[in-house]
Amino acid sequence: MARMDEITVGIIGMGEMGKMYARRISAAGWKVIACDRPSKYAELKQEFSDCPKVQILLDGHRVSRLGDYIIYSVEAEAIDSIVALYGPSTKQGAVVGGQTSCKAPELAAFEKHLPEDVDIVSCHSLHGPKVDPKGQPLVQINHRASPRSVGLVRQILSCFGSKRVEISGEEHDHITADTQAVTHAAFLSMGTAWCANDQFPWETDRYIGGIENVKVNLMLRIYSNKWHVYAGLAILNPWAKIQIKQYAASVTELFKLMLGGERDKLEKRIKAAASTVFTPQEREERLLLSDEVLDRFSLGKPPKEKKRNNHLALLAMVDCWSELQIVPYDHMICSTPLFRLWLGVTQYLFRKPGLLDEVLTTAVEDHSFRRDDLEFTFAARAWSECVSFGDFQSYRDRFERIQEYFKPRFPEATRVGNEMINVIFESM
Numbered sequence: 001m002a003r004m005d006e007i008t009v010g011i012i013g014m015g016e017m018g019k020m021y022a023r024r025i026s027a028a029g030w031k032v033i034a035c036d037r038p039s040k041y042a043e044l045k046q047e048f049s050d051c052p053k054v055q056i057l058l059d060g061h062r063v064s065r066l067g068d069y070i071i072y073s074v075e076a077e078a079i080d081s082i083v084a085l086y087g088p089s090t091k092q093g094a095v096v097g098g099q100t101s102c103k104a105p106e107l108a109a110f111e112k113h114l115p116e117d118v119d120i121v122s123c124h125s126l127h128g129p130k131v132d133p134k135g136q137p138l139v140q141i142n143h144r145a146s147p148r149s150v151g152l153v154r155q156i157l158s159c160f161g162s163k164r165v166e167i168s169g170e171e172h173d174h175i176t177a178d179t180q181a182v183t184h185a186a187f188l189s190m191g192t193a194w195c196a197n198d199q200f201p202w203e204t205d206r207y208i209g210g211i212e213n214v215k216v217n218l219m220l221r222i223y224s225n226k227w228h229v230y231a232g233l234a235i236l237n238p239w240a241k242i243q244i245k246q247y248a249a250s251v252t253e254l255f256k257l258m259l260g261g262e263r264d265k266l267e268k269r270i271k272a273a274a275s276t277v278f279t280p281q282e283r284e285e286r287l288l289l290s291d292e293v294l295d296r297f298s299l300g301k302p303p304k305e306k307k308r309n310n311h312l313a314l315l316a317m318v319d320c321w322s323e324l325q326i327v328p329y330d331h332m333i334c335s336t337p338l339f340r341l342w343l344g345v346t347q348y349l350f351r352k353p354g355l356l357d358e359v360l361t362t363a364v365e366d367h368s369f370r371r372d373d374l375e376f377t378f379a380a381r382a383w384s385e386c387v388s389f390g391d392f393q394s395y396r397d398r399f400e401r402i403q404e405y406f407k408p409r410f411p412e413a414t415r416v417g418n419e420m421i422n423v424i425f426e427s428m
């Protein structure tokens with residue numbers, strides 16, 4: 001066990017995650033040194049003046065010279081250039097890691113720019129900065145490390161009370177392509193479709209109540225965050241491109257079956273997909289979500305009678321998992337709260353007696369929402385292409401245009417969304 005008074009933890013990048021790390025690690029008793037860009041030095045110093053165990057330094061060179069465990073908590077897109085800048089200043093024998101959401105570019109940057117006498121142990125908290133880390137998955141990647149360095153990082157990060165998962169960078173990226181990138185692609189596409197039809201979903205009967213509330217609240221939650229987090233974890237992850245492409249293909253193919261009124265083919269395909277995704281013991285478990293709980297989190301006035309929906313986004317998710325031979329339950333080790341809810345509503349659709357058959361009938365017989373489904377299909381393909389091209393600027397433009405559209409509802413959506421997440425997880 002390392003002695004706390006002999007170890008200094010360095011943090012480069014004091015954005016939302018960096019600040020959360022600095023506050024929690026210092027509160028556990030470790031000395032923390034941290035920096036952001038030199039232009040933010042004075043402001044950060046002021047902000048952390050109430051925190052004697054956090055010392056703000058001018059730049060990453062200073063943090064690197066003094067830190068025993070240095071965490072890069074910067075934009076994923078910039079990891080190579082930032083490690084190239086400060087990496088060579090790293091203290092001899094130190095341990096270095098990153099908090100970016102995609103590990104291939106981060107670990108490549110470390111290998112390329114860090115001195116050979118420095119160990120590499122990365123991490124990834126699978127939740128946003130405002131979520132209590134207790135019990136949430138925290139990935140630790142012992143990439144190039146002595147047992148002492150592995151132990152030191154375990155000891156430092158234990159203050160989060162998270163569920164530690166030790167896997168390789170490659171395993172991490174493979175799993176998070178599903179738990180994060182594809183999940184986000186589905187919600188990004190919903191927002192894009194609603195925006196394209198100039199429609200606030202909470203003003204439309206079809207999108208109020210039950211699992212519709214989860215879709216709307218999570219969509220708003222994603223668009224209320226920073227574009228670079230979602231762009232980075234999708235564009236830089238090679239598996240994400242493949243998986244998002246399959247999601248878009250599943251959406252397109254299922255929509256074509258709906259348009260053609262091919263109920264038998266649709267049913268056969270969906271039920272076959274469900275049998276590969278939901279294992280017998282999963283099917284036997286009780287429903288994780290209930291109507292009574294979900295109905296409480298509407299942003300609009302609930303209609304007298306619930307409108308039917310064909311749930312194209314959810315059917316396509318199960319089809320996509322099946323096509324890629326993914327069992328989403330195996331990915332719980334790298335699940336975010338958002339993914340668990342997404343899996344929860346998907347499972348609800350497939351397990352609630354009678355619901356799947358009702359949905360399949362709606363899909364072929366009810367034409368009233370074809371315009372929404374058409375836009376959703378376009379959107380899923382457009383996000384997939386945007387990620388495949390790897391163009392950060394066009395990702396940003398698309399994201400921020402839609403963000404602007406929904407902006408007025410973010411404060412309320414964040415409040416209701418947080419409450420929804422808390423209540424649902426308690427009830428689970």
Ligand SMILES: NC(=O)C1=CN([C@@H]2O[C@H](COP(=O)(O)OP(=O)(O)OC[C@H]3O[C@@H](n4cnc5c(N)ncnc54)[C@H](OP(=O)(O)O)[C@@H]3O)[C@@H](O)[C@H]2O)C=CC1
Binds near residue numbers: 038100101233
């Ligand atoms: N937000 C989330 O929910 C989660 C994010 N992550 C990952 O953590 C990382 C940080 O995310 P988050 O905190 O949300 O993002 P932020 O944008 O809030 O933080 C990144 C910070 O790094 C700063 N930075 C950029 N260049 C430098 C530099 N040369 N030296 C020092 N600081 C620099 C940025 O400044 P500037 O803004 O001026 O560029 C910014 O303040 C990302 O890689 C993200 O993918 C992981 C888990 C959850």
Ligand SMILES: O=C(O)C(=O)Cc1ccc(O)cc1
Binds near residue numbers: 128222233336
């Ligand atoms: O839960 C989600 O998917 C989020 O949106 C928050 C988030 C974003 C990036 C991460 O690397 C981890 C968590």
